[in-house]
Amino acid sequence: MLIQTTLSPHDAFDASRLRRRLIELAHADEASVTGLRLVSRSVDARQRNIKVNVKAQVYVNEPMPDVAYEAPRYRDVHGARHSVIIVGSGPAGLFAALHLLENGVKPIVLERGNDVTERKRDIAALCRNIELNSDSNYCFGEGGAGTFSDGKLYTRSNKRGDISRVLQIFHHHGAADNILYEAHPHIGSDKLPAIVKHIRQTIIDCGGEFHSKTRVTDIIIREQRAVGCVTAQGGEYIADAVVLATGHSAHDIYRMLINHHMPLEAKGFALGVRVEHPQELIDNIQYRQQRGILPAAAYQLVTQVQGRGVYSFCMCPGGHIVPATTDASLCVVNGMSASHRNSPYANSGIVVEVRVEDIPQHYASRGALAGLYYQRDVERMARRAAEQGNTFAAPAQRLADFCHGKISASLPSCSFVPGLVSSPIHQWLP
Numbered sequence: 460m461l462i463q464t465t466l467s468p469h470d471a472f473d474a475s476r477l478r479r480r481l482i483e484l485a486h487a488d489e490a491s492v493t494g495l496r497l498v499s500r501s502v503d504a505r506q507r508n509i510k511v512n513v514k515a516q517v518y519v520n521e522p523m524p525d526v527a528y529e530a531p532r533y534r535d536v537h538g539a540r541h542s543v544i545i546v547g548s549g550p551a552g553l554f555a556a557l558h559l560l561e562n563g564v565k566p567i568v569l570e571r572g573n574d575v576t577e578r579k580r581d582i583a584a585l586c587r588n589i590e591l592n593s594d595s596n597y598c599f600g601e602g603g604a605g606t607f608s609d610g611k612l613y614t615r616s617n618k619r620g621d622i623s624r625v626l627q628i629f630h631h632h633g634a635a636d637n638i639l640y641e642a643h644p645h646i647g648s649d650k651l652p653a654i655v656k657h658i659r660q661t662i663i664d665c666g667g668e669f670h671s672k673t674r675v676t677d678i679i680i681r682e683q684r685a686v687g688c689v690t691a692q693g694g695e696y697i698a699d700a701v702v703l704a705t706g707h708s709a710h711d712i713y714r715m716l717i718n719h720h721m722p723l724e725a726k727g728f729a730l731g732v733r734v735e736h737p738q739e740l741i742d743n744i745q746y747r748q749q750r751g752i753l754p755a756a757a758y759q760l761v762t763q764v765q766g767r768g769v770y771s772f773c774m775c776p777g778g779h780i781v782p783a784t785t786d787a788s789l790c791v792v793n794g795m796s797a798s799h800r801n802s803p804y805a806n807s808g809i810v811v812e813v814r815v816e817d818i819p820q821h822y823a824s825r826g827a828l829a830g831l832y833y834q835r836d837v838e839r840m841a842r843r844a845a846e847q848g849n850t851f852a853a854p855a856q857r858l859a860d861f862c863h864g865k866i867s868a869s870l871p872s873c874s875f876v877p878g879l880v881s882s883p884i885h886q887w888l889p
């Protein structure tokens with residue numbers, strides 16, 4: 460029986476109270492209920508009296524199915540006639556590999572970085588200001604930028620179609636049930652590595668190949684088709700086709716494509732800062748009361764300033780700001796949060812759109828890569844601005860000082876472990 464109702468936060472988020480309320484609403488008795496499954500849950504905090512909309516299936520005197528979706532069917536590709544090389548094991552590469560398995564094609568995944576276990580050690584060394592492994596960090600390595608990402612699985616864009624199959628595939632590989640019903644599904648950086656490992660195991664068990672520490676330096680083109688790759692480790696791989704799933708940070712791959720005279724086009728992007736507040740402040744603003752049993756509150760900002768889009772990006776309630784560079788001469792930060800979102804900080808990217816025509820003229824000689832060179836120069840400036848701090852420290856400024864064009868005399872505590880250096884960010888950010 461499908462129950463659709465509106466509950467108080469306590470009834471919706473306390474598991475035993477929720478169970479009791481749903482059984483009541485189904486007019487059933489405890490003994491006849493064989494199972495309960497949430498279909499959707501969303502918090503409506505527009506009014507002072509916060510409500511939670513809940514949809515659930517209550518199974519009464521009938522068996523509850525194991526899962527609410529059709530499990531993916533991955534085929535055995537040990538003897539497959541066709542194979543495809545996938546360069547990069549980020550979300551795009553891993554999902555491409557799974558898609559090939561569903562279609563009986565053997566994926567050969569080539570990944571420049573370390574596996575998730577070693578990668579955790581590389582990231583710990585980075586956060587402790589010891590060293591940056593340029594092939595294994597927050598962006599590179601098994602699972603790509605996705606492994607230690609926040610794991611938010613929703614999008615503001617309504618052009619992306621139905622993402623429920625993506626959620627089901629994550630669930631099939633070990634993500635918690637709640638990603639299937641929460642309005643804003645979130646896995647958390649603490650849970651993602653195990654899921655990535657599980658996906659790798661699916662690929663290997665079905666007969667695919669997974670090579671970590673294997674950096675592609677060139678593609679082999681025959682009769683105008685990409686059919687293979689050359690690696691920095693001296694290997695050569697040949698298949699029917701090549702999928703480049705190397706993400707945004709692999710600038711070497713863009714340069715390799717230019718060397719092959721591939722048609723590339725510059726596109727606009729967004730540039731900005733991470734803003735951090737105490738999570739309690741965000742909770743009090745969004746819920747107009749203490750959070751209590753409710754999840755850490757999120758926010759989003761979309762506005763126009765002088766005809767230009769300014770917006771929040773990848774808001775991480777109860778999260779951390781992390782050093783996300785792949786190059787020790789640059790400073791890049793990003794945000795993440797664990798599944799319980801229980802850090803005392805809330806951070807978000809606040810970015811401004813940079814149009815192709817905004818890129819300073821002196822980058823024009825870089826052609827399609829002009830934006831990348833401009834971005835790198837801003838990131839280099841950020842690194843220099845924090846030079847007198849720890850090795851991977853980041854420049855920082857109080858938000859009010861940034862708005863008033865004033866250097867901050869002191870900085871508050873922050874989730875960013877490598878350290879901060881007070882800096883006039885307003886002077887060098889576009």
Ligand SMILES: Cc1cc2nc3c(=O)[nH]c(=O)nc-3n(C[C@H](O)[C@H](O)[C@H](O)COP(=O)(O)OP(=O)(O)OC[C@H]3O[C@@H](n4cnc5c(N)ncnc54)[C@H](O)[C@@H]3O)c2cc1C
Pocket residue numbers: 546547548549550551552569570571572594597598599600601602603604605606607608609610611612613673674675676704705706707708709712773781783793794795
């Ligand atoms: C800290 C953090 C938090 C984030 N939070 C979120 C979030 O909550 N929600 C969200 O939707 N997005 C989030 N993102 C962004 C998201 O992780 C990326 O959009 C996503 O990972 C892009 O996927 P991708 O597969 O295209 O590329 P990537 O994840 O960048 O993967 C590319 C892979 O290719 C490999 N590679 C690169 N060059 C080579 C080469 N030459 N040879 C072999 N392998 C190579 C890399 O090592 C990497 O594994 C976050 C990112 C970070 C860093």
